[in-house]
Amino acid sequence: MGAERRTGGSERRTGLGYDRAMPTLSRADVEHVAHLARLGLGDDELTRLESQLNHILDQYAILARLDTEHIPPTAQTIELENILRDDVAGPSLPRDAALANAAEQADGFIVVPRIIADASDDAAP
C-alpha cells in the first residue's frame, strides 16, 4: 500500500488549483500514515484519528480558493545571507554525557534492538 493511492476521495485539478474536494483519508490511509510516522496505534485511536484528521483536512480546503500558481513558496521568513563559521575543531559533548540518557549502553556504545530485519520487517526509513 502507499500514500499515493487516493482511496477515500477525489482530487480534481481545476484552473484555479484544487477543487473544493481535497483528498480524504480512509481507514487504510490512516493505518499507512501511522506506519510511516512509526506510531503504534490501537483500533480505537485509529478510528478516532480517521474522523478527526478528515475534519481538520476539511479546514484546509479553503486554501484551494487562492490561485498560487505564480507565487513562490516561503520557507524562511527573515532574509539572511549564508552565515558560515570558520572550520575550526572545538570540543564536543563528552562521550559519557552523550550516552547518559540512553536506555541501554555497554562499552561506550548505545545498545540498540535487533536491526537486521526478518523478511517481514521494513524498519528502515
Place this chain on the structure above:
Amino acid sequence: MTVPDLTRLAGHELARALRADATTSREITEAHLTAAERDNHALNAWLQIDRDGALAMADAADARLADARRDGRAVLDALHPLIGLPVALKDLVSVAGGQCTAGSRILDGYLAPYDAHVTERLRDAGAVFLGKTNMDEFAMGSSTEHSAYGPTSNPWDLGRVPGGSSGGTAAAVAAFHAPFGIGTDTGGSIRQPAALCGVVGLKTTYGRVSRYGIVAFASSLDQIGPFARDTRDAAALLHAVAGRDERDSTSAPVPVPDDLLRLPDDDAAASRLRGKRLGLPREYFVAGMEPGVEARVREAVAALEAAGAIVEDVSLPHTDYGLATYYIVAPAEASANLARYDGIRYGPRLTDGDGGVLATYLRTRGEGFGAEVKRRVMLGTYALSAGYYDAYYLKAQKVRTLIKGDFDALFAQGFDALVAPTSPTVAFPLGARLEDPVAMYLSDACTLPANVAGIAGLSVPCGLSEGLPVGLQFIGPPWSEDRLLELGRGYEAITATADWRALEPTDLATAANPATPTPADRLAAATAPIGS
C-alpha cells in the same frame, strides 16, 4: 514601615532594592519559592520547583552584588538588571543536569546534558532559576491541557485554562511566583496565555533569540520570548537573552538595543504615543469573538487615539487563510523534528519481546506521545507524503508568501504597528475544547499570522471581561521589539490609574488553600460522562 511582600514588586523594583542593599536575592528567592510551593497543588504551574538550586544561585548573586558594592557605584550599575531575580523557565529549555520533559512522557527521566543559549545568558546575567513550568506536550496546544503531567489552572478562575502552550509560565508570573518567565511561541504560545492570565508576553522576531538547547516543535516558526507583569521587565528579560549565537544559524546578527533597559517613564511614554501610526486590521475582529473582548480592545484603541496616536482601519486580506496554512506547516515540521524520539538515544524505551527495532519505535512512540502530538505527527506525515506534498505543504508555503506580503505592504506604508485582540475569547473552562481540535486551534487565529510571517507581536493586559483578563496585541515588523515595548509602555502609562490595574487574580486565595482540588481533578469532573 511594614515589610513589603517581595512577590508583589516588579522586577525593576526588586532590582532597585537589591542595589540599595534593602533586601537580598535569598530573601526574594525564598518569598517566591514559598508562594510557588504553596499554590502549586491548586495551579500545577510548575513541573519542578528547585528550592536548593534556586537558593544556591541566589547566594551566588548576593556574593556578586556584595563584591560590586565594595567596588563602587559604577561596578554595581554595570550588573545586569536581572541579577538575583527569579525566572520561571518553560520545561523545554535545557538546563545542564536538569529535567527537560517538554510536557511529554517520552522525555520522562531525560536530563539535559548542556545549557540552552538562553540558560547561559541568564546565568551570565545572574538570574535565579526557580524551576521548570508546565506546558502542552511539545508546545502543541492552546490550553496546557495537553501536558502529560496534568493541566494547569488559571489563577483568575481555577476552573479555566491558562492558555497555552506556555500556560505554566503565564500562570506562575500572574500568580506572583516569579516576576520573569521564559516561553516559546510557535503560533501564539506566549501571547495567548499572557492574554488569558493578564500578563505581558512578547513573541520575538524569527531569529531574535537563539533556539540552541530548546526542544524544537516547528523550526521555521518557533521563537523564544519573555513573560513579565509589565513591559519594563519584559524588555529587561529580552535584553538578557537576545542576540546572535553561532550554534543557531537562524539567529540573526542584528544589534540588541540597550534602550530596552531604559523604557520611558509614564509621562515620556504617554507623550511618545502622539503621532504614532497604528493600523487596525478589520479581519482580526472576527465572527466568534466575544463581545466583551471586542469592547475592551476597542476601548484600548480609543485610549491610544485620545493620547494622540493616529489609528486607521487596514486590511490583511489573507488572514482567513492563516489557520489552514499554519496547521499544515507546523505539523509538517513537527513530524520531522519529532522523528528523533525513538527510544534509542534517550527517553524510555518500550520493546515488544524480540520484535526488533521497528517494534521498539512503534511502541515507544505510540505510548510515549499523547493524543495531540500523535494527531499532529499524523497530519504532518500525511501532508509531506508522496502524492500530497504539492497539495498541502507546497500550497501552504505559497500562501505563506501571501500572508507575509500583507504585513510587508502595511509596514512599507509607514505603520508603526498594528493593534488587534490577542485572543478572540477570554480563558475558557477546562475541558471545553479538548474533544474538538478545530475549536482549540481557533484560539490562535489572531496570533499565528505573526509566526507565519516571522514578525514580532506583543500582548499586554487591557482590562477584564466577565472578570477575566483580555489581551491587546501590538504587531510590528521584524526587529521592532523595542518599538512594540515602547508602545506597550505608553499604553500602561495612559491606563496606569484604571481600576482593573489594581486587581489581583481572583482565585489566588483559593489556590493557597491545601484543600482546593487539583487542576487534574477539575478537568476530570468537567469531562466526566453525564450520569457518572
